[in-house]
Amino acid sequence: MRLRYLYFVLCCQVLCVSGDPDAGSRTWARFLKLPYPEDEAFLYDTFPDDFMWSVGTAAYQTEGAFQKDGKGLSIWDTFTSAGNRGTGEVASDSYHNVHRDIHLIQKLKVTHYRFSISWPRIFPNGTIGSYNEAGASYYINLIHRLKRIGVEPVVTLYHWDLPDTLQRLYGGWSNPILADLFKEYAEFCFRTFGDNVKFWITIDNPFVVAWHGYGTGMVAPGIKGDPGLPFRAGHTLIKAHAAVWHLYDNKFRQKQGGKVSIALGSHWISPRKKSKENIKACQCSLDFVLGWFAKPLFIDGDYPTCMKKNLSSNLPSFTETEKREIRNTTDFFALSFGSVLSFQLINDSLKFGQTESLSLRMVLYWINAEYNSPKIFIVENGWFVNGNTKTEDAKNMYYMKRFIMETLKSIKYDNVSVIGYTAWSLVDGFEWYREYNIRRGLYYVDFLSPDLRREPKSSAFFYQKLIEKNGFPLLPENEPITGVFPCNFTWGTAANSIQVETIPSQFNDPNVYVWDKSGNKKPEKVEGVVVPLRKTRCGDYASIRYQVSRLHRMHITHFQFSLNWPSLVPTGNVSQVKTTLLLYYKCFVSELQRANVTPVVTLWHRTAQHSGLPAPLVKNKGWQNTDTVQAFVAYARLCFKELGDHVKYWITLNEPNIRDEQKTFLEGHNLLKAHALAWHVYDEEFRRAQKGQVSITLHADWVEPAYPFSRNDVEPANRVLEFRIGWFAEPIFGNGDYPQLMREWLQQRNNLDLYDYHLPHFTEEERKLVQGTYDFFALSHYTTSLVFEEVEEKTQYNTYLEVHFIPDTTWLKSPKRGAVVPWGLRKVLNWVKSRYGDVPIYIMSNGVDDDQTETDDKLRLYYMENYINEALKASVLDGVNLQGYFAYAFDDQSDPGFGLYGYIHDEFYIKLSLGHYRKIIDKNGFPSPTAPKQDCTLELYSCPGCSLFFTKKSMITFLSFIGICFVITVGLVMYYSKKPSKRYQY
Ligand SMILES: *[C@@H]1O[C@H](CO)[C@@H](O)[C@H](O)[C@H]1NC(C)=O
Numbered sequence: 001m002r003l004r005y006l007y008f009v010l011c012c013q014v015l016c017v018s019g020d021p022d023a024g025s026r027t028w029a030r031f032l033k034l035p036y037p038e039d040e041a042f043l044y045d046t047f048p049d050d051f052m053w054s055v056g057t058a059a060y061q062t063e064g065a066f067q068k069d070g071k072g073l074s075i076w077d078t079f080t081s082a083g084n085r086g087t088g089e090v091a092s093d094s095y096h097n098v099h100r101d102i103h104l105i106q107k108l109k110v111t112h113y114r115f116s117i118s119w120p121r122i123f124p125n126g127t128i129g130s131y132n133e134a135g136a137s138y139y140i141n142l143i144h145r146l147k148r149i150g151v152e153p154v155v156t157l158y159h160w161d162l163p164d165t166l167q168r169l170y171g172g173w174s175n176p177i178l179a180d181l182f183k184e185y186a187e188f189c190f191r192t193f194g195d196n197v198k199f200w201i202t203i204d205n206p207f208v209v210a211w212h213g214y215g216t217g218m219v220a221p222g223i224k225g226d227p228g229l230p231f232r233a234g235h236t237l238i239k240a241h242a243a244v245w246h247l248y249d250n251k252f253r254q255k256q257g258g259k260v261s262i263a264l265g266s267h268w269i270s271p272r273k274k275s276k277e278n279i280k281a282c283q284c285s286l287d288f289v290l291g292w293f294a295k296p297l298f299i300d301g302d303y304p305t306c307m308k309k310n311l312s313s314n315l316p317s318f319t320e321t322e323k324r325e326i327r328n329t330t331d332f333f334a335l336s337f338g339s340v341l342s343f344q345l346i347n348d349s350l351k352f353g354q355t356e357s358l359s360l361r362m363v364l365y366w367i368n369a370e371y372n373s374p375k376i377f378i379v380e381n382g383w384f385v386n387g388n389t390k391t392e393d394a395k396n397m398y399y400m401k402r403f404i405m406e407t408l409k410s411i412k413y414d415n416v417s418v419i420g421y422t423a424w425s426l427v428d429g430f431e432w433y434r435e436y437n438i439r440r441g442l443y444y445v446d447f448l449s450p451d452l453r454r455e456p457k458s459s460a461f462f463y464q465k466l467i468e469k470n471g472f473p474l475l476p477e478n479e480p481i482t483g484v485f486p487c488n489f490t491w492g493t494a495a496n497s498i499q500v501e502t503i504p505s506q507f508n509d510p511n512v513y514v515w516d517k518s519g520n521k522k523p524e525k526v527e528g529v530v531v532p533l534r535k536t537r538c539g540d541y542a543s544i545r546y547q548v549s550r551l552h553r554m555h556i557t558h559f560q561f562s563l564n565w566p567s568l569v570p571t572g573n574v575s576q577v578k579t580t581l582l583l584y585y586k587c588f589v590s591e592l593q594r595a596n597v598t599p600v601v602t603l604w605h606r607t608a609q610h611s612g613l614p615a616p617l618v619k620n621k622g623w624q625n626t627d628t629v630q631a632f633v634a635y636a637r638l639c640f641k642e643l644g645d646h647v648k649y650w651i652t653l654n655e656p657n658i659r660d661e662q663k664t665f666l667e668g669h670n671l672l673k674a675h676a677l678a679w680h681v682y683d684e685e686f687r688r689a690q691k692g693q694v695s696i697t698l699h700a701d702w703v704e705p706a707y708p709f710s711r712n713d714v715e716p717a718n719r720v721l722e723f724r725i726g727w728f729a730e731p732i733f734g735n736g737d738y739p740q741l742m743r744e745w746l747q748q749r750n751n752l753d754l755y756d757y758h759l760p761h762f763t764e765e766e767r768k769l770v771q772g773t774y775d776f777f778a779l780s781h782y783t784t785s786l787v788f789e790e791v792e793e794k795t796q797y798n799t800y801l802e803v804h805f806i807p808d809t810t811w812l813k814s815p816k817r818g819a820v821v822p823w824g825l826r827k828v829l830n831w832v833k834s835r836y837g838d839v840p841i842y843i844m845s846n847g848v849d850d851d852q853t854e855t856d857d858k859l860r861l862y863y864m865e866n867y868i869n870e871a872l873k874a875s876v877l878d879g880v881n882l883q884g885y886f887a888y889a890f891d892d893q894s895d896p897g898f899g900l901y902g903y904i905h906d907e908f909y910i911k912l913s914l915g916h917y918r919k920i921i922d923k924n925g926f927p928s929p930t931a932p933k934q935d936c937t938l939e940l941y942s943c944p945g946c947s948l949f950f951t952k953k954s955m956i957t958f959l960s961f962i963g964i965c966f967v968i969t970v971g972l973v974m975y976y977s978k979k980p981s982k983r984y985q986y
C-alpha cells in the first residue's frame with residue numbers, strides 16, 4: 001500500500017508542480033486526492049540527517065532590561081507604557097540570564113537558536129552616531145556562549161522593536177528613509193557579529209509590522225486610519241530587506257559565507273465550496289498576506305496581480321530599476337506559521353469569504369509550488385496555552401507534534417525541501433498585544449518569582465526527545481507482524497439488534513400462529529378464514545434467510561446480536577411475553593445454527609430510548625430499583641429456556657459500564673447483581689443440559705497518559721481505567737469487590753465536602769453471588785484517548801475524576817471524530833491479562849464509523865487490518881488468551897456508518913472492508929507468504945480449546961511430551977519383551 005502511495009506521490013510531483021504563476025492554486029485539488037487513509041495516518045519516519053532543529057525568541061518578548069546599559073526606547077516601550085498594559089520592561093529578564101538560558105538551550109539539544117537583536121540597544125536613537133557598546137557586548141557574549149555549546153545562531157535584525165526616535169522623527173517604516181537607516185544598522189551587525197553567524201533574518205513578519213502596526217493599530221506603533229499607510233510601510237520594508245541582502249551579498253558573503261532571508265508569516269485558507277472562484281479567492285487571500293512580500297522578493301520584484309487589482313492607488317508601485325533590485329533577494333524561504341497569524345491577526349477582509357484552517361503541510365506545498373521550490377526553513381512555529389497554565393502544556397505539545405508531523409510528511413510525501421524547524425519559543429515572555437495572557441514557551445517562567453524561575457514544560461521534554469530521535473522512527477512494536485491465530489479462533493460480527501420481519505397483526509395472537517415443524521406449506525384455515533401461506537417454517541422468513549445468507553458471505557463463524565427486551569416483554573412481566581417475537585427469535589437462532597453460524601445472544605444493551613428496558617420498569621426508576629433486577633432474571637430464564645437449545649453463548653449485559661450523566665453507582669450495583677443472578681440461573685438450571693457459556697461484555701476503550709515521559713500521568717490513566725473497566729470487572733473477575741482505588745478516590749472526594757458519592761458495599765452474600773460469575777471475558781473496544789491530571793486549567797471536561805481528556809492531533813480520525821489507535825487494543829488486552837490472568841477473552845465488538853456514502857470504506861479497511869494485527873500481537877507475542885474477534889457492525893441498519901454491509905434505498909450492499917475481513921478470516925490472520933499453510937487437522941488430535949498448541953512454546957512442550965511418551969513406551973516394551981525370557985529362566 002505504501003509503495004502504491006509513493007508511486008502516486010511521485011507522479012503527482014511531476015504533474016502538479018511546474019512553476020508557472022499561480023501554481024500554488026493546485027494545492028487544494030491535490031490534497032483532496034491523496035490516498036486515504038494512508039496519507040492521514042501517523043508517519044513513522046525520521047528527518048534528513050542535516051535537518052536543523054531550532055528554538056527561538058524575540059528581544060522585546062524576553063530580554064527585559066528596557067533601560068539598562070544605555071539602551072534606547074523602542075516603539076514597544078512607548079506603545080505599552082501608554083495606558084494599563086502589560087509591558088516588556090522586565091519580560092523574562094533574559095538580559096540578566098544569558099547563562100541560565102544557554103543552559104536551557106543546551107538541554108534541548110537543538111542545533112540552532114534563533115534570537116533577535118534589539119536595534120535601540122545598539123543604536124539607542126536608531127542611528128550609528130548613538131552607538132552603545134554595552135548593547136553590542138551583550139550579543140557578542142550571547143553568540144560566543146552559543147558557539148561554545150555548539151549551537152548555531154540564527155539572528156533576526158528586526159523583530160518589531162524599532163527605535164522610538166525613528167518613529168517620532170520620521171514616522172517609522174512609512175518613511176522610505178528607514179530603508180537606509182536599517183541598512184546602516186545591518187552593516188554594523190554583519191561587521192560585528194557576522195563571522196559567527198550563518199543565518200540572518202532581516203525582518204520578522206513584515207505583514208504584521210505593516211498591516212497591524214500601521215493599519216489596524218493592534219501592535220506598535222499602533223497607527224490606524226489611513227488605508228494606504230500599511231502599504232507604504234510594506235513598500236519600505238521590502239526595499240529595506242532588498243538593500244540589506246545586496247549589502248551582504250556584495251560586502252560580506254564571500255568572507256562570512258552566511259545566508260540572508262526575511263521571515264514571512266502565513267495563514268492557511270480553504271475554499272468554502274469547491275469552485276474556481278473560491279480557489280481564486282483563496283489564492284488572493286494568501287497573496288494579500290504572504291504574497292505581498294514573497295512575490296516581489298522571490299519572483300519578479302512586483303506585487304501580486306490580485307493586490308494590484310484590489311488596491312489600485314493605495315498600493316505604491318516599484319520602478320523597473322527597483323524591481324530588478326528587489327527580485328531574487330533571498331537565500332532561503334524563512335516561514336513563520338502558527339498562533340501569531342492564525343485565527344488572531346487575519347481579519348475577515350483578508351479571507352475573501354473563505355475558511356481559514358491550520359494546515360502547515362498545505363502552506364509548505366503551496367510555497368513550494370508558487371515560489372519555484374525554495375529551501376524552506378520554518379523559523380517560527382508553535383501554539384499557545386492560557387496564561388495560567390504551568391508546566392503541563394498538553395495543548396501546545398500536541399499542536400507541536402502535529403506541525404512537526406506535517407513537516408515530515410511534507411518532506412517525505414510532497415517532496416518539499418524543508419531544511420529546518422524552529423519551535424517557538426524558548427521561554428514564556430511578553431506576548432505582544434496579548435501581553436501575558438498566553439504562554440508560548442517550552443520553559444515555564446514564573447513571572448512572580450524574584451528570580452523569574454524557569455521550569456521545563458511537557459513540550460520541552462517532548463521536543464528534546466524528538467530531536468534526539470530526529471523524528472518519529474518506526475519502533476518494532478509499531479510494525480505489523482505476520483502470523484496466524486489459533487486454529488479454533490472465533491471470527492464473528494456483531495449487531496446491536498436484528499431486523500425483525502414485520503409480523504401481520506392477526507399473528508400477534510399466539511393461537512393463530514402455527515408452529516409447523518413438518519414443513520407443511522399448504523394454506524391453513526384459522527377461525528374459519530382461509531389465510532394465505534404463512535411463516536409456518538423458520539425457513540419461510542425471507543428476512544431470516546436473507547440475513548443468514550449475508551452472514552454466510554462474510555465467512556464468519558459467530559454472530560452476536562441483542563434481543564429486544566422491551567419488545568419481547570413489553571410489560572416487564574414474563575407471563576405476558578410476545579410469543580410471535582419469541583418464535584421469530586427462535587427461528588432466527590435455529591436457522592443460524594442450521595447454517596453453521598453460532599449465535600451469541602445478548603440479553604440487554606443500553607439504547608437511547610428507555611435504556612433498553614421495558615417501559616414500566618423505566619417508570620419505576622429502571623436499574624435503580626431492585627425490581628428491575630428480578631424482572632431481568634425472569635426474562636433471562638425465559639430466554640435460556642426458550643432459546644437455549646440453539647444458543648451456546650450468552651451475554652447478560654452489554655456495556656453496563658458506560659457511565660452516563662444520570663447513572664449512579666447504585667445502578668451499577670444492581671446491574672452487577674442482575675448479571676450475577678442470571679449467570680447463576682443458567683449455571684444451576686440450564687448449564688448441564690445446554691452446555692453453554694454465559695458472561696458480560698464490558699466497554700473497554702484504552703486510556704493513555706498524555707505525557708509519555710511523566711510518571712505523574714500514569715496515575716490518572718489508571719484511575720480512569722479502574723473507574724471504567726475495573727468497576728465491573730473487579731467484582732466479577734477479581735476479588736469480588738470494587739477496586740480499592742475507586743473506594744479511596746471517592747472517599748477522598750467526599751472528605752472535601754464538595755461531593756457525596758455512594759459506592760455501595762457488597763455484603764458477604766453479595767460478594768459470593770457476584771464473584772466468579774463468568775465463563776470468559778468479553779470486551780468491546782473502539783478507540784483510545786489521552787488523559788492527564790486536571791490541575792491547572794479547570795474546564796468543562798473536568799469530572800469527578802479530575803482528569804482532562806485530549807486528542808492527539810496526529811491520530812487518524814473517523815468522520816465522527818473517533819481516533820484510530822490500533823495499539824490501544826493490544827494495551828487493553830494486556831491490561832485484562834495483567835489483572836485477570838489467562839481468562840479467555842473475546843473482543844465482542846470492534847469497529848469504526850466511516851463515510852456512509854462510500855462503498856469504498858477505506859478507513860474501516862485500514863482500521864480492521866491494523867486492529868486485528870494488534871490483536872494478533874497480543875495473542876502471539878504477549879500470550880493473551882484471546883479466543884475471538886467480532887467486527888462491529890454487521891450492517892449500517894443496526895448502526896449507521898459502522899456497517900460492513902451498507903444500506904441505501906432499502907437495499908444492502910457490500911462494502912470494501914467486508915471483502916477484506918473475509919480474506920483475513922480465510923487466512924486466519926496474516927500468514928507470512930512464505931510460511932506453510934496453517935494445518936488445522938492437528939486440532940483433531942488435541943482437545944478442542946487447546947489452541948495454545950500452536951504457539952511455538954507449547955508446540956515444544958507438546959513434542960517433548962510425545963518424546964517422553966515414546967521413551968517410556970519403548971522402555972516398557974523392552975522391559976516386557978525381556979521379562980518373559982527372564983521368567984522362563986526360572
Ligand atoms: C542620535 O544620537 C547621536 C549621538 O547623541 C546624535 O549625534 C544624533 O544626531 C542623534 N540622531 C537622531 C536622529 O536623533
Ligand SMILES: *[C@@H]1O[C@H](CO)[C@@H](O)[C@H](O)[C@H]1NC(C)=O
Pocket residue numbers: 328
Ligand atoms: C537569483 O540569484 C542567484 C544567485 O544569488 C542566481 O544564481 C540566480 O540565477 C538568480 N535568479 C534569477 C531569476 O535572477
